[in-house]
Amino acid sequence: MITIVRYALGEAVRRRVFLVVLVLTAIFLGLDILANHYIFRDVNGIRVPEDVHVDSRTFAGAFTVGMSMFATLFLGVVLAVFLTLGAVSGDAERGLLQPLVVRPIGRRTLLIARFVAAGAVCAVYVICVYLLAVVVTGLEGSYWPDQIATPGFLLAGAVLLMTALSLLGSVFLGATANGIALFMLFIGGLVAGLLGTIGHALNSTTITHWAKIAAWVLPFEALYQDALQQITSSAHGFTGFLLRLGPFGGAYNGGWAVRLWALAYLLIIGTIALWAFSRRDL
Numbered sequence: 001m002i003t004i005v006r007y008a009l010g011e012a013v014r015r016r017v018f019l020v021v022l023v024l025t026a027i028f029l030g031l032d033i034l035a036n037h038y039i040f041r042d043v044n045g046i047r048v049p050e051d052v053h054v055d056s057r058t059f060a061g062a063f064t065v066g067m068s069m070f071a072t073l074f075l076g077v078v079l080a081v082f083l084t085l086g087a088v089s090g091d092a093e094r095g096l097l098q099p100l101v102v103r104p105i106g107r108r109t110l111l112i113a114r115f116v117a118a119g120a121v122c123a124v125y126v127i128c129v130y131l132l133a134v135v136v137t138g139l140e141g142s143y144w145p146d147q148i149a150t151p152g153f154l155l156a157g158a159v160l161l162m163t164a165l166s167l168l169g170s171v172f173l174g175a176t177a178n179g180i181a182l183f184m185l186f187i188g189g190l191v192a193g194l195l196g197t198i199g200h201a202l203n204s205t206t207i208t209h210w211a212k213i214a215a216w217v218l219p220f221e222a223l224y225q226d227a228l229q230q231i232t233s234s235a236h237g238f239t240g241f242l243l244r245l246g247p248f249g250g251a252y253n254g255g256w257a258v259r260l261w262a263l264a265y266l267l268i269i270g271t272i273a274l275w276a277f278s279r280r281d282l
Contacts, residue, residue, distance in 0.1 A: 004113035008083070009121070017082045021075065025129060028071050033136055036064055040141035061143025062232045068133035069155060069231075073224055074186075076126040076159040081182050083118035084166040086175035107277050111167065115270070119163050123156040130155055145231035154227035157262055158220040162186065164266055168273040171280060189214065189221035196225075219262040226258055 012018055043060045130152045138144045145151065162182065169178040196211025198204075215222035 002113075004110055005117040008114055008117035012083055012121075017079070021079045021082070021125070024075055024078070028075065029129075029132060029136070032064075032068055032071075032133055033140070035067075036137050036140040039064060043141070057141065057143060061137055061141050062145070064137050064141070065134060065143075065145055065231055066228050068137070069130060069151065069224070069227060072126055072129045072133060073155055073158060075129065076122050076155065077162045077182075077186055079125060080118060080122045080159050080163040081166050081179055083121065084114065084163055084170060085179045085182070086170060108274055111274060111277050115163060115167055118167075119160050122159045122163055126156045126159050127152045146233045147230040151227035151230045154223045154230070154259075157259070158223040158227075161220040161223070161262060161266055161269070164269040164273070168269050168276070171273055171276045185218060186220075189218040190224075192218070193221045193225055215258075216261065219258065219265050222258040223262055226255065 039060050040057070043056050131148075134145060134148060165185065166178065166182050169181055173181060192211050192214035196208055196215065199207025199211060215225065
């Protein structure tokens with residue numbers, strides 16, 4: 001298993017996957033620093049009517065951290081997809097799997113090792129980028145989220161779910177088709193979450209109901225919503241209401257039920273992937 005993990009990471013280095021992601025990360029962090037600088041430079045100059053009780057610094061800080069979390073999740077999913085989109089079908093087409101899965105490694109060990117390699121890299125990456133974004137906002141705007149560690153782990157969990165889905169897709173689909181399907185699922189989940197936020201703000205039970213169903217079908221979105229909820233858990237009054245309007249400053253979905261279901265979902269996806277890979281004709 002350790003050999004396969006090293007092979008997967010070496011393959012990513014050879015294909016310059018890490019280089020592309022590092023460049024995108026540097027661009028994002030640079031833009032994040034500029035955004036925080038100008039937002040908090042001008043936030044005190046915003047005039048709010050006296051009868052509107054809004055903490056402008058809290059609102060700006062929570063919004064920028066939430067926006068950074070969205071970008072971090074997106075970059076983490078990009079990395080996860082690049083590391084796994086052709087893990088089975090791509091290697092099978094190139095004739096790399098056949099001598100490995102017969103002996104001495106086996107199919108189960110191979111698939112688990114690919115998940116461990118991609119999942120570990122993506123989880124560490126997401127947590128590090130998230131913490132850097134939080135530090136940027138904290139130093140520039142003197143704003144720190146209500147919870148710092150928990151949202152980072154929730155984002156890492158969301159990326160692990162996408163990694164598992166990508167490996168499952170690679171059993172059935174080619175690399176290109178799998179990548180397209182994964183990004184469509186990712187965008188669909190985010191749109192469902194946004195509609196749920198709007199429905200919650202408008203008190204529309206129908207929209208909220210279907211958005212919650214979508215979040216449970218694609219629990220990476222539910223974990224992202226839970227992470228947003230954690231950074232503004234103590235915001236109350238009109239400030240909390242504005243943050244819960246979203247899309248980056250608040251959320252309506254979260255809690256231990258969502259987290260436990262995400263863990264069960266990961267196990268279910270992993271079991272299906274192992275079963276399907278064991279029956280695939282290479």
